[in-house]
Amino acid sequence: MTGPTVPRSTEPEPAAGWAPTPALGRAVLLAGLLLVAGVLLGRVDLIVLAAPFALGTAYALRRRPTALPQVWITPGDDGPLVEGGDVTAAVSVGNPDTVDYDLVVLRTRVSPWLRIFRAAFARDGAADVQPAATTPTGGQGPASGASRSAADRPFVTSVPTGSAVDLELVGRALRWGRHPVGPAGARVATAGGLLVSRAVIIEPVRVRVYPRTEPFEAVEAMPRAAGLVGAHHSRRPGEGGELAGVRRFGPGDRLRRIDWRVSLRARQLHVAATLSDRDAEVVVLLDVLAEAGRSGGVDGAASVLDTTVRATAAIAEHYLHRGDRVSLLEYGPSARRLRPAAGRRQYLTVLEWLLDVRVTSSSHEPYDQVFGPQLLSSDALVVVLTPLLDERSAQMLARLTRAGRFVVAVDTLPTDLSSPKDRGWAEVAYRLWRLDREIMIGQLREHGVPVVRWAGAGSLDQVLRDVARLATAPRVGGR
Incomplete structure (x- = not known):
């Protein structure tokens, strides 16, 4: 479920979506204090000590990000989902920028009726399994005090430039209805942890879970059938499978309805009369x-x-x-x-x-x-x-x-x-x-x-x- 490239439906966000982290402030403050102290006190060693901080900060900020991360939710394509069936979904994070995302923190909400018991990052065909918070023990619902789902915690990964990473969610559908997967949000740190993006939130996707059909069989006839075709026997004579009796052959009767045993015994043509089959x-x-x-x-x-x-x-x-x-x-x-x-x-x-x-x-x-x-x-x-x-x-x-x-x-x-x-x-x-x-x-x-x-x-x-x-x-x- 890993996409090699990021969808181009969303235009890159401006750089205004990025903010400095406390690490950048500490690096600039420390380098500035050491330089000022070295100049005022005439200490060359302080200037040499400030050089790594200044050069490292400048090197990390040489390429600034210009686009915010993209987040989207993809429901599983497993056909109609029924109560008790396995549910799959994926929350994807894409990098449309020209710099790598060093750290991506992803978090998503999932309906309590979708018990997610396994979450794994898929990257280039390999799965980086994240340990689940809990493992279901038999389908207890939220009303019975079920424990926390595996999706109710943050997930951390990194995303190279021009690629996407999928967080695959695997679980079980506990109840019928339209259950949301999401909203999902992601925040990204880049430039060696000196810049962080604002939170990118995506709207939830509804997963349709159909009710489980309980065994039901009604063998009794319908009170009254009114349609033209169907499986119920009416009281009206006509084409059908229910035998109503045997009568003499008359105009309009079909030859295939002739009852030859009765006809030979009575020395007169007789036909089998039936009741019409009608729907209800x-x-x-x-x-x-x-x-x-x-x-x-x-x-x-x-x-x-x-x-x-x-x-x-x-x-x-x-x-x-x-x-x-x-x-x-x-x-x-x-x-x-x-x-x-x-x-x-x-x-x-x-x-x-x-x-x-x-x-x-x-x-x-x-x-x-x-x-x-x-x-x-x-x-x-x-x-x-x-x-x-x-x-x-x-x-x-x-x-x-x-x-x-x-x-x-x-x-x-x-x-x-x-x-x-x-x-x-x-x-x-x-x-x-x-x-x-x-x-x-x-x-x-x-x-x-x-x-x-x-x-x-x-x-x-x-x-x-x-x-x-x-x-x-x-x-x-x-x-």
């Missing part, structure tokens, strides 16, 4: 009004937002793999949405969309802002990922159910959410809150809103079976 639209609604729990990264505890994002990625992957259309909505002040689509491109778009999910508190009711006119299809399955920490979330679920939508609520509150450790009434208040939340969930189920806790594979099978049964049941119409 799945709307995943993310409740971002509240957060609870502390995130411990990919190997630690999961907060509400962690469970929401990872479950959304798993649900979207499952239904998009089956050919369904998937759309995303945020129930919050921003009301972000992703249009419904199918295919692998939509899955990649879903992962990119999830990187910007944030919990945003608001005092107003976002229902009308989120569910605009003709936004939800009447045949769509709405999967709501919510911790049920806000009364507005429960009211939203009830309103969707009363509107005739097929709604499934997924509880994302951590099961290991501990009670407050304070003395007094904190424990009693926590129990009352838990009891009030259980009552709210019971009321939602009485209103026809199925609530299930997210548990990976098979989490929604029983709920989808009940919703599909309700969708196929005859409805009583009022006069």
Whole structure:
């Protein structure tokens, strides 16, 4: 990752960016005092003693630097990065000047969710390894008191003229999101340590870490399929793979549908009737009004937002793999949405969309802002990922159910959410809150809103079976 030359995108800075060091002041002061003392006292030995200081300072300053160092950050080119994967990046320092940089002090910041455990300078194919401050022991996140990263300290090197040196960072991504590498800064000393540059700061570069997809499989049928093609069997006859029965041959029937066994036995042509295969639209609604729990990264505890994002990625992957259309909505002040689509491109778009999910508190009711006119299809399955920490979330679920939508609520509150450790009434208040939340969930189920806790594979099978049964049941119409 070492570049032989420095990029020419940045013009050299003027010499005003350089300042004398205390060493230059001491050398000039000492040489001046010795010369003045030698002249006043008539001591030749003092003049001879001052000569090395004067000549050495003049020799070191014979070529002054005219350009400041260049710093840039290059993320690793290892393809899509997922939680728990290895992350690489490089912080480069270039020398566009005509003099060598005797000393370069480089320092960079790295997101606490990127655990850097090895840092090395690469120069001409060789790696000058800098000892790491710590070595990770299994992916503890910042919330669990992880120790200091190897990148949180200064690094020292030298850079010849017209070349660049790379500080290679190798580590592990602990959590999904857009994590910054940087800002990075460098200061340079040259002319034998007599001149130092001002600090050159570069803006951070964001590294995209996609959520790890939890295992998820839903084998139950969709409540109602409305598309033209897909993997779900509808109740309408048509081209498909699900056998609906055998009937007599009629006009428009295809010859390849003839059932010869039944035809020979009945002495009349019969064809196999099938049900049409249709796709479905799945709307995943993310409740971002509240957060609870502390995130411990990919190997630690999961907060509400962690469970929401990872479950959304798993649900979207499952239904998009089956050919369904998937759309995303945020129930919050921003009301972000992703249009419904199918295919692998939509899955990649879903992962990119999830990187910007944030919990945003608001005092107003976002229902009308989120569910605009003709936004939800009447045949769509709405999967709501919510911790049920806000009364507005429960009211939203009830309103969707009363509107005739097929709604499934997924509880994302951590099961290991501990009670407050304070003395007094904190424990009693926590129990009352838990009891009030259980009552709210019971009321939602009485209103026809199925609530299930997210548990990976098979989490929604029983709920989808009940919703599909309700969708196929005859409805009583009022006069």
